[in-house]
Amino acid sequence: MSALLELDDLHVWFDLGDGGELHAVQGVSLALDAGQRLGLVGESGCGKTTTVLGLLGLLPPSASVSGRVLLNGENILAGGEETIRPHRWNDLAIVFQGAMNALNPVQTVSAQIVEALELHHSSSGRAARARVAELLEAVGIPRDRGDSFPHEFSGGMRQRAAIAMALACNPSVLVADEPTTALDVMVQAQILELLDALCRDFGLALLLVTHDLPVVAQLCDRAAVMYAGEIVEQGPVDALYHDPRHPYTRLLFAATPDLQGNGVPISIPGAPPRLDRPPQGCPFHPRCDRVFSPCPTKHPPLRRLDGEREAACHLNDVPAGVTR
Amino acid sequence: MSANGRLLEVDDLVVHYPVVRGLLGAMARRPQQVVRAVDGVSFAVERGELLALVGESGCGKTTTAQTVLRLLEPVGGRIAFQGQEITTLSHRQLRPLRRRMQIVYQDPYESLDPRLTVRATVEEPLLIHRAGGSKAERAELVRDALERVELTPPELFLHRYPHELSGGQRQRIAIAASIVLGPDLLVADEPVSMLDVSVRAGVLGLLDRLREGGLGVLMITHDLSTAARFADRIAVMYLGRIVEEGPAAAVVGDPQHPYTKALLSVVPRRDPRERSRPQILRGEAPDAVRIPSGCRFHPRCPAAIADCREIDPALEPAGSGAGQRAACILAG
Numbered sequence: 001m002s003a004l005l006e007l008d009d010l011h012v013w014f015d016l017g018d019g020g021e022l023h024a025v026q027g028v029s030l031a032l033d034a035g036q037r038l039g040l041v042g043e044s045g046c047g048k049t050t051t052v053l054g055l056l057g058l059l060p061p062s063a064s065v066s067g068r069v070l071l072n073g074e075n076i077l078a079g080g081e082e083t084i085r086p087h088r089w090n091d092l093a094i095v096f097q098g099a100m101n102a103l104n105p106v107q108t109v110s111a112q113i114v115e116a117l118e119l120h121h122s123s124s125g126r127a128a129r130a131r132v133a134e135l136l137e138a139v140g141i142p143r144d145r146g147d148s149f150p151h152e153f154s155g156g157m158r159q160r161a162a163i164a165m166a167l168a169c170n171p172s173v174l175v176a177d178e179p180t181t182a183l184d185v186m187v188q189a190q191i192l193e194l195l196d197a198l199c200r201d202f203g204l205a206l207l208l209v210t211h212d213l214p215v216v217a218q219l220c221d222r223a224a225v226m227y228a229g230e231i232v233e234q235g236p237v238d239a240l241y242h243d244p245r246h247p248y249t250r251l252l253f254a255a256t257p258d259l260q261g262n263g264v265p266i267s268i269p270g271a272p273p274r275l276d277r278p279p280q281g282c283p284f285h286p287r288c289d290r291v292f293s294p295c296p297t298k299h300p301p302l303r304r305l306d307g308e309r310e311a312a313c314h315l316n317d318v319p320a321g322v323t324r
Numbered sequence: 325m326s327a328n329g330r331l332l333e334v335d336d337l338v339v340h341y342p343v344v345r346g347l348l349g350a351m352a353r354r355p356q357q358v359v360r361a362v363d364g365v366s367f368a369v370e371r372g373e374l375l376a377l378v379g380e381s382g383c384g385k386t387t388t389a390q391t392v393l394r395l396l397e398p399v400g401g402r403i404a405f406q407g408q409e410i411t412t413l414s415h416r417q418l419r420p421l422r423r424r425m426q427i428v429y430q431d432p433y434e435s436l437d438p439r440l441t442v443r444a445t446v447e448e449p450l451l452i453h454r455a456g457g458s459k460a461e462r463a464e465l466v467r468d469a470l471e472r473v474e475l476t477p478p479e480l481f482l483h484r485y486p487h488e489l490s491g492g493q494r495q496r497i498a499i500a501a502s503i504v505l506g507p508d509l510l511v512a513d514e515p516v517s518m519l520d521v522s523v524r525a526g527v528l529g530l531l532d533r534l535r536e537g538g539l540g541v542l543m544i545t546h547d548l549s550t551a552a553r554f555a556d557r558i559a560v561m562y563l564g565r566i567v568e569e570g571p572a573a574a575v576v577g578d579p580q581h582p583y584t585k586a587l588l589s590v591v592p593r594r595d596p597r598e599r600s601r602p603q604i605l606r607g608e609a610p611d612a613v614r615i616p617s618g619c620r621f622h623p624r625c626p627a628a629i630a631d632c633r634e635i636d637p638a639l640e641p642a643g644s645g646a647g648q649r650a651a652c653i654l655a656g
Contacts, residue, residue: 043521044520154608156608184380184381184546184608185547185548185590186587186604186605187380187608188590190604190606192592193602193604211520211521212521212592213521213594214549214593214594217594217596218592218596218599237596238596238597241594242595242597251522252521252522255521255522255524255525257524257550257553257554258549258552258553259548259576259588259591260552260593260598261553261594264525264532264553265524265525266525266529267522267523267526267527267529268522268523
């Protein structure tokens with residue numbers, strides 16, 4: 001059975017204007033099944049947001065995109081905007097980090113959601129207003145607060161409103177880009193609880209883009225770790241934490257402070273490579289603590305390790321039992 | 325220097341912000357309302373100690389930190405630095421003290437002047453305070469500060485501009501400019517929240533080593549995991565008050581205040597197997613114009629009893645940690 005949403009070898013280049021080019025996304029492949037929660041994690045500049053903007057056809061004109069985005073087997077990138085538009089909101093919806101920027105400040109929250117419903121031919125008039133009440137309730141906003149303007153809402157309420165709007169046309173996939181990053185920890189917990197309930201109750205598939213590993217560990221089934229425009233490892237979150245197969249995954253967890261852990265977090269030396277001047281070999285090798293002979297020259301492909309795991313690291317080529 | 329061992333002692337600090345009532349409000353003689361941002365906060369920082377002041381946005385932690393440095397004026401309470409009361413000193417009297425208490429801000433992309441080289445940035449405080457002696461001596465102090473923030477060799481960085489540096493390096497430069505005067509107290513306001521996870525630990529480790537060298541650090545953070553790993557003691561703020569305070573391990577391992585307990589329960593853990601049962605508080609903290617009667621936390625408290633509406637609890641010894649205290653009539 002094919003996945004609900006599949007990214008197949010997605011590349012994004014940005015034209016830098018001076019003849020230079022920035023290869024921001026370098027062949028990303030991902031699969032998301034109905035009702036599944038996948039975390040796309042990485043640090044700033046790794047290409048995670050560009051990946052999701054690419055899959056939704058929301059990149060600026062200076063970007064060129066190649067690869068396929070299969071929704072129920074149909075390549076929605078095939079015909080550009082023409083083939084993406086019918087699916088945006090209706091099948092694929094997105095929630096951004098800054099909910100204040102996602103909402104129109106001079107329109108009430110209800111009016112904005114009604115507009116979205118009418119624009120996407122989902123419903124109109126009285127039916128649309130009834131749907132808005134239903135949506136607000138689903139995200140925990142009292143019905144009568146729908147007539148408020150976004151600035152009358154707290155940060156958490158705005159993010160709930162943005163989620164309600166994303167859910168307006170009953171999408172099957174919700175893409176959430178850093179949905180809790182600007183929020184306090186208690187409000188974050190409320191929003192994560194809401195996302196969890198929406199996935200459970202409506203069978204929504206979630207693609208959660210974040211730099212926050214613990215959020216992914218708590219909310220997602222699987223995760224893909226991005227570094228320098230590529231996925232370097234993906235698999236079930238439990239396996240990524242307990243048995244990472246790429247040093248970057250291990251070091252990123254080790255750099256993350258944990259409330260109850262004993263160890264002191266350790267930072268990763270160096271900085272990610274510049275994507276307009278990609279390094280030779282493995283992009284992580286200058287920062288890696290297990291670098292060996294092939295790493296500086298040979299680029300490791302993302303390889304399937306077992307049923308559910310993939311990693312792009314030469315260490316996985318070394319036969320078991322052989323220590324370097 | 326005084327015989328008093330305390331580097332910084334804050335007692336019953338109160339800071340208010342007036343609410344703008346507008347012309348109509350003033351003409352109608354509506355009463356002037358105030359935001360009680362800091363509403364009776366007491367704590368101390370010792371030499372060689374890192375105290376983390378944690379809480380959600382709007383709880384008053386940044387206002388507290390800025391008032392301690394007299395960047396904001398308190399309406400009540402006292403601040404003593406190395407045994408000397410500084411609450412009412414004039415700005416002129418404060419000047420010689422400024423070099424002994426420094427601040428590092430959250431955003432190293434904002435706090436550094438883009439037109440100044442690293443050398444000029446780190447040297448600037450020396451020039452402002454007419455400290456550091458001759459040009460050659462100042463150059464030596466700048467090199468020394470860069471070495472202490474682990475930007476080595478200093479020659480590699482001296483002539484660079486902020487845009488040529490990574491976020492972690494910029495924050496190290498900001499710290500270098502703060503320690504070049506040899507302060508005794510460093511206030512760090514969310515020092516790593518703008519940085520990538522992979523470099524945060526390095527900057528925090530640096531603060532930890534400066535602390536080992538005798539510096540007292542007051543760190544403002546919203547991140548309990550960071551506080552748990554790097555602080556000696558943690559003070560938890562809610563709506564302008566410290567509701568719990570104690571050794572980091574005790575506050576995290578044996579919390580006494582219901583707010584601390586709830587806050588700790590919702591911190592996501594790294595290990596997916598440690599999926600906690602979060603105790604999610606509904607709504608958000610009320611604004612500091614209308615602070616609830618009695619215990620300010622009672623409207624959201626899962627453990628509240630009738631008395632909580634009446635009694636405004638003081639910080640009293642509670643729990644297993646040395647000096648651990650909580651402001652809850654049910655604790656202890």
